[in-house]
Amino acid sequence: MATSRRSKTSARTRLGTYRAKRDFSLTSEPAPEVPAPRGEGGPIFVVHKHDATRLHYDLRLEIDGVLVSWAIPKGPSYDPADKRLAVQTEDHPLAYATFEGRIPDGAYGAGDSLLWEEGTFDTVPPGQASEQLARGRLHVVLHGHKLEGGWHLIRTRPMGKKAQWLCFKAKDGTEQPGYDVTVEHPESVKSGQSATRGPGRRTRRTAAQRAPAKPVRASRPARTKGSARTPEALLGKVWPPMLATLAQVDATADADWRFEVKYDGFRAIAAFQGGRIALQSRNGNDLSSRFPTIFQALEALGEHEAVVDGEIVALDPKGRSRFQLLGKGVEERYVIFDVLWLEGEDVRSLPLEERRARLERLLEGVKPPLEIAEQVKGSAKQSLSQAKRRGLEGVMAKRVGSPYTPGRGADWLKLKVQANQEVAIVGFTPMANERPELGSLLVAVREGDTWKYAGKVGTGYSTKVRRELRTLLARDVVKKSPVKDAPYVRDALHNEEAFWVKPRYVAQVAFTEWTEDGRLRHPSFQGLRSDKRPEECVREKPRSTPVRATRGPHRRTGTKTRQATRAAGRTAVARKQATRAPSPVAPVVLTHGERVLFPQKGFTKADVFAYFRDVAPLMVPALTGRPLALQQWPRGVDEPGFFRQGVQGTPDWLTTTCIHHEARSLPHVVVDRPESLLWLANQSALTLHIWSSRVEHLEEPDWVVFDLDPGPAGTFDDLIQLTLSLRRYLEGLGLASVPKTSGKRGLHVLVPLAPGHTYAQAGAFANKAFEAVAAEHPRLATVERSKERRQGRLYLDAGQNAWGKTVVAPYSLRALPHAPVSTPLSWSEVTPKLNPARFTLDSVRRRLDKVGDLFAPALAGGQTLPPA
The missing domain is CATH 3.30.70.3300 (Alpha-Beta Plaits)
Incomplete structure (x- = not known):
């Protein structure tokens, strides 16, 4: 259904609440700018079966370019006498009409959301949806799989900021008193799934649940004590994924390596357990609804209990993976390159070549869109030359005999034919002649707590992409550049000044080299990356020093299971702690030290900074190796603060560890030196919460x-x-x-x-x-x-x-007016x-001089x- 320009403008404005409530780096729900496929037959309606705080049904009607939404706790009824509560919620984008998936715990609306019903609708009289909505009296006729006929929606009174309505069946000959459609048809019209899981992974099934339209395999008994009950839990056992280090060919000089094609796509980890499947990004986001064809193809492996690692790619006409083609309707594949868990056994500690052999047996007979990663014969130079001739991005070098180790290390190296870099978008220049298009992107990378300007990206766009990016970025324009010491930027070609934006989006760009002043030379836009956060965009510097060879391949021992468990909880950063002392760093510089954080006592940020510096000799031993959660009050304890499990944008020297929580992974700060505490003080992190276990043995409390x-x-x-x-x-x-x-x-x-x-x-x-x-x-x-x-x-x-679970750290401040200390x-x-009130920021240090630690x-x- 076509909408006017005025309707589209209104739709963008009305989706502001939807956007503000969601972090699209966490949830797989579509962002407002995601295009929606259009069909024929009039405006659409959908109903989502949403297991959030409580199980309810979300009715959504396409009106003026958005999906106007109501939450109906008991769902629609075919009985005209059954007047059910319907609470109007925020408008949703049209792309939400095809959404189905799990909204991760910690995100807004956490829980399963099934596409329970879909179809088209009109009003009585026809074509008056916008007017009837404004009057608060809608009479709609639904044409769906389960809902057919007329329903009334009548606004009764406001309820806080939400409008309260009544939803009931019209007497038009299609009513059926005594017929409960939600009980008779609990299944999704998209996947056939009936059971739902709310936040915290509780599972709900209806008492009179019928078999779903698409059969779901029954769970089978676990083979070993190590088996998990759900594929998501199985992912948690082997999280986080292994990451590669950018390197030059010389880095492969002193060890034996195997080489694979480097694929340019979305990293994806899949788990199979009891006939059920989970497909997640490296950040723990659900990818099932974004790549439904891949998800359905994975059912071919559903009889196994396994976790595999791979890349979802889109192929150009020559069969080469191209990131910029993802989601553009071309052929997509899931290329699998490793196996982490197989038939009840954690196989990450096995040598690379043995895992590859098991993977080949597992994938024997699979057909596209599933395939196994292609191996490349020869030395590093020969493999890279082959990749260049074939027009590939590069090759992956994987050290012979190496285990699969969570985090970034030197056992996997990325050797690239052409450099590319993930960058944060911090601004844009418009196209000349008043065309609503983008001229170039202004991009940056993260350096510590600040943004480092990395230059302009003016090529690689189609006219359509230029328009879409201009519309997307125009919503986030800010007066002041987010880049420290930003240059005055003017598009000389188009004679247009730059617009600066809040860093919200990540672009992938190809380029030739970095200049001496830290700018990208000849960058070309390849696409947006919704699987990365802006704060993750740090400049990749290729390793050139050789990776030391080992004495021989890793051998299996009787303690293999215990070693694998330890490896799962240990990141590359944690291994660094175990092998050498932290390297020295430049002093942490206090910023805005005059800011008052405890107004009643007059304690400033500088006072907090000095306190953390003085108690560091006692705090650091207690905190070393323990993941932290933080409570921050950047405007002082009289203003709202916020709680953070994961952190982004940390300096390179600060130790962090990535831990998988439920459906997502989070990077936690790990204090291992006094500078870590001073950095936290400078972030106004007044209260530190520590785990009872350390990174090296996360499963074993101290x-x-x-x-x-x-x-x-x-x-x-x-x-x-x-x-x-x-x-x-x-x-x-x-x-x-x-x-x-x-x-x-x-x-x-x-x-x-x-x-x-x-x-x-x-x-x-x-x-x-x-x-x-x-x-x-x-x-x-x-x-x-x-x-x-x-x-x-x-x-x-x-x-x-x-x-x-965490406990407040010893010597940590609490956000109360008198600045107490644990x-x-x-x-x-x-x-x-x-x-306890006498132990405060200004008294504890004197106490420590007397009683010690x-x-x-x-x-x-x-x-x-x-x-x-």
Whole structure:
């Protein structure tokens, strides 16, 4: 259905809320600018079965260039007497009409969204959708697979910022009282899937669920203890993916290598388990809806339990992969180059050549769009020459005998015929003659905390792309350049000044070389990359020094499974920590030190910076090797702050580690030197939350955590009584413990452990200990989860003893007006006279001069938990 220019302009404006609520580097939902395929037959409607906070149905009608949307908790009804609530939500882009997939945990609307129904509609009288919507009285006739006939949508009253409507069936001869269409037809019209999973991976099935239109294979028993129950969980076992290092041919001089074609596309990791499939990007984004043909083809491997690694590519007429052709309707393939898990076994520790042999057996007989990566014979120079003759991007050099190791290392090298680089778009120049087109892109790369200008990209665009980019970037224009010391940019050819934009999009460009002043020479636009964040765009510098040869191929041993588990939790950065001390870095420079972060006390950012510098000798040993989560207050504690698990745009010297959480991977800061703390202070990261385990052994906690909080109804005296009871219980088992304040009203007690304990063991022990304390003080405390059954008693929660859970770091600040600090204690201080509020930014340093590091015993380990 054609729309007017005025309607399109209105649509762009109306999709602002949709865009603001979503991070398209995380979710696979379509961005507003993604074009929607148009069909015939009038305006479209769709219904999504969305398992978010609760299961509901989203009705969407195409009106004025967008999908106007309502959330209907119980779904549409064929009974005219059944008037169901419909809450109007934000408008969605037309491309959403084909969306189906899982919105990752942590993203807005997290959970499965199935395309439950689709079709066309019109109004009664015809052609009045826009007018009826404005009046708040829509009478629509739906023509779908499951919904046929008329329905009314009547606006009743606003509900906050959302309008509340009623949806009910029209009496037009198609009504069917007593017929529940959502029960009779729970399946997706796109995939046939019926079951849905909400956030946190809970699975819902309807009681009267019928077999889906497209059969789903029944799950089969896992072969080994290492098997996962879902393909997503299987991905979590082998995450994150292995990454390659850009290199020159000379880097291959001192080792034996195998060479493969380097493919130019989207990195994708696929898992198969129990007949189900997961397909995700290297950042953990769901790719099933973006590449449905590939996803369907993977069903040929569905009887296996496996995880494979590969690249989704689009082929030009000569069969060469071209990134810029992805999504343009040309032939797409999934080229698989490695296997990480196979039939219940983690095979990442096997030598490269053995994994390749197993992969070839796994893929024997598969047909396009699935294929195995092509190997190239000869030396590095010969392989690269072949790639050049064939017009390929380059070759991958993979060291013989090497394991599959998470993170970036030197066992995989990228040797390129023509250089390309991912760059952040920071501005543009317009085309002359007032044409609504882009003249050139202004791009940058990330250097530490700033953007480094990398030049203009003026070639590689079609007229259509120039127009689309101009429209896309015009929404993000800012007055001030995001690039530090940005040059005055003027398009000499078109005599037009530049527009600067907020760095939101990533472009891939081909170029010949870097100039001495850090600019791209002869860059050419290849396409946008939605799988990368702007902060990931750092200048790639090719390695030229040879990779040292090993004494021989990696051998399998009786401890292979344990070695593989350790490898999974260890990144290239973590291995660097284990082999040598951190290299020196330039001093961290404080910026905006005068900014007041604690107004009540007058403490500035400079005061926080000085505090972190002074306590670093005690904090760094406690934090070294532990992934962090951060709470930042850049405008001070009286203004809203924000919580961050992952970080982007960190300086090259700062240690980070990439950890897979549910459906996405996140880079965490790892403190391993005083400069790391100073960098965090400069980011106004006042509160640091640490894991109980270190990167080298993420599955093995270093302590059991007991988190005691008096809650809104409890008293501090009650808390002290329970804490001392816990100490007596622990001492009765011969276990030493270390107390500290939480920095607020609570206390933490840590029991240091010897290596080899699991989170499951720590959690079970903590539960048992808390049960003993609650039994001793039944009027004060309970382990009852239900708030209604607690009856005002203090809840003893052992839930902090789980993988990925964190505890406030010792000596960390808290964002309260008096600037309190989470402070380690001696047990002699844990009395009713204890006042945690007296440990603050300006008092803790004097305390440390007197008592020293009371947290050190928590790092000593050496204790073994008693049998359950």
